[in-house]
Amino acid sequence: MILNDTIIALATPSGAGAIAVIRISGPDAIAVAAPFFKSAFGKDLLQKKSHTISLGHIVEDGKLLDEVLVSVFKAPHSYTGENVVELSCHGSPFIQQQIIQLFLRNGCRTAEPGEFTLRAFLNGKMDLSQAEAVADLIASDNAASHQIAIQQMRGGFSNEIKELRAELLNFASLIELELDFSEEDVEFADRRQFKELLGRIQRVLKGLIDSFAVGNVIKNGIPVAIVGEPNVGKSTLLNAFLNEERALVSDIEGTTRDTIEDEIAIGGIGFRFIDTAGIRETEDVVEGMGIKRTFEKIEQAQVVLLLVDGPKLLGNVDKLKRTTDEFDKIKAENPNKPLLLLVNKSDALSDTDKVAIDRHLGKVSYISAKTGEGIEDLKQRLLQFINTGALRNNETIVTNSRHYDSLLKALEEIEKVQLGMEEGLSSDLMAIDVREALYHLGEITGQVTNDELLGNIFANFCIGK
Template sequence: MTNNETIVALATPNGTGAIGIIRLSGPDAITIAASVFKGKDLTKQPSHTIHFGSIVDGDIILDEVLVSLFIAPRSYTRENVVEISCHGSAYIIESIIKLLIKKGARSAKAGEFTLRAFLNGQLDLSQAEAVADLIASNSKASQQVALQQLRGGFSSQLQSLRDQLVQFASLIELELDFAEEDVEFANRDQLKKLILQINRVIRSLISSFELGNAIKLGVNTVIAGRPNAGKSTLLNALLNEERAIVSHIPGTTRDTIEEVLNINGINFRLIDTAGIREATDAIEQIGVARTMEKINQSAVLVYLFDASQITAEELKSDLESLQKPGITMLAVANKIDLLTTQTNPLPDFRTSGLSDFLPISAKEKLHIDDLKQQIYSAAIKDKLTGDETLVTNIRHLEALQKTEEALARVLDGMDTITSDFLSMDIKQALHYLGEITGAVTTDDLLENIFSKFCIGK
């Protein structure tokens, strides 16, 4: 991979808008921009300045623009960078880019600006990936997690671990040079203490993935229950809009309906499902099967039951059939507006084994805010404090797991294997840690990561 070419791309979204920003990066970025700019001589201007003028193709004025200059190494890519702010006409943007290509630039590939930032040492690999996460963030929490990683919180933590391991690896390598003299430079007790300390940090990072991934992608939250329990009405109440068709006829919902609800900065992917019962036809049977599939994929299950109709025995049967490992279930008693008289009180469901449930009325929107907070607590609880490092990338998770396995081999063999094998296991751990930050890379890895970026970033 070489950076001797100057690249160009539209940095703002495609389509007509008020403004479009065209980005150039590379050794000839300023020279190329200056060759088509009518105004001040851009080659003689200082970095971080903005200049008004026109983009011209010979005698033809294409547009009046603002040109921003960033002279290497004080730029996003650490190369010369020029950003041309023009009017957002698709024709104007295309004409300017074609002109810049004619003058010596080439079209940038997806993610190539950020790739150059990584190759030039402006960002490490995990920070570069955080750029894509930041662009894709769709909630306050996902934005904060991506921003924390972009600022290097994750990287600095890993680098500290890696530096300590490198020191011990160097001492063990030194032992190999004096193998015949049977000397020990790396204190095994100190090495064991260090590995146990590193493993605690790595396990904490690995365990953070479940929360980090949920914040990044949204928390799968399924609303399930018997037909006519009010699931679609509850979905509408949570969203505060008429999203699902509501009917008193059981079995109205035949397929899943998915919508996003933001609670306290976290996106929850609400899934309204078909009622769970013995299906009366083939279509309903498919709907019930999809319900069970969605339940198995959920992080939070809102089990909704009609408090005015269900018996304790039926409730107990439902709870036992729906309880799944790794899924937090919230029991919600609906239609309490029908149970407000002394002659028709809220039943005692304790014989079903249910000790705690939230009474609501989806129709009257009673206690809906309380339910939202319970959904939030079920998924997040006190896990999110704002300054912790969360793993959100499956590539990082796999590298951490492999690091943990390599360090386990070091611990297992510390008293039984020779220094050369011990050194190999430590190098394996260093390799996997290095893959996360980009200290260890391959062209295939970089192409796979940056090809998922948008063009212009």
């Protein structure tokens, strides 16, 4: 990839719309656009100041292509740090392609996925974690993921890492200096202060690593498995959550033979609900495969909802025992996973019926998937399982698996240095571990990088960003 030429791409989604924005970036971006732009007021685009907008027409050999607004951003005060021109034209796909092809024939090439943001990173407009947050921001589909991406894009996470790295680098320099005076047996790095710094870095890294458990599910949607015997109302409950007829509902047992998934936002947090095949003994091969997938989804889910048919529990000792056994089995196999026992069809139960059920099953939650009774309370209980305190307090939350991996490696090296200090390890051996910790922290922000890493990150961006 050549990174000093002029690139062009559609910056808005492809297809018809009211307007479309075509972005051009590179040292010659303004010079490339100027000959084909005829200002409505006779102004030369090359003479326009940065951060100005001009009305005019795109013209090729006397042929009018479209009336446009042209925004000019001069280096280094632009998104990419280069000269940038953005053309706002009418949203016809034909017009978009006519304009893009015009500039491709006259000094531009098509931008690669994420190349505008890659240039922004290489030109120092943002660090690598901020660049990755751009993609997360575009992909955000609920308030929580949007808040996390905004915070990271504004540098909240990277500033925290940079500060830790700068302090560690200062001590690393002093330790390296000691190696030059090894024969004199002097210490430039205050070991007490160094020990305190390592302890603080360890606490921060552990906090960031722990936050990934929350951040990852917020970013990708929290999976909630709805399980139970056939025909207890699992599909009806899914439809009640989504407020639409997403899953097929029937009185025939075993209607759902595969998992059905859909996502909604509750309190700004994305939840991915999974309707599963009913759990029962069966000789039907297809239904059996669906039941196998049910147990796989239980393992993958963050929260499990075990649904039972309330009226069928009344006076049925065997069903009450099976319910208790199933609940205990799921809990034993997933001890750290929230598991709720939901008694469905509460609209058909009297208060006396509920007391009888509670006596056998303990305190359970009553809902009616059909009428919606208890659904809002259930949504609030689901929210309570997610630690959103960090979001409310604007604390840093890690959502990127690459960052998580680098943090784990950095923590491992920091703990090696701590152990080395306790055992009286020599400065030259400690310096090796400190360098490794600095390397892994630098990987997060892009202070340490390589072409392969950049290629993997920016290949996942959309063209035009």
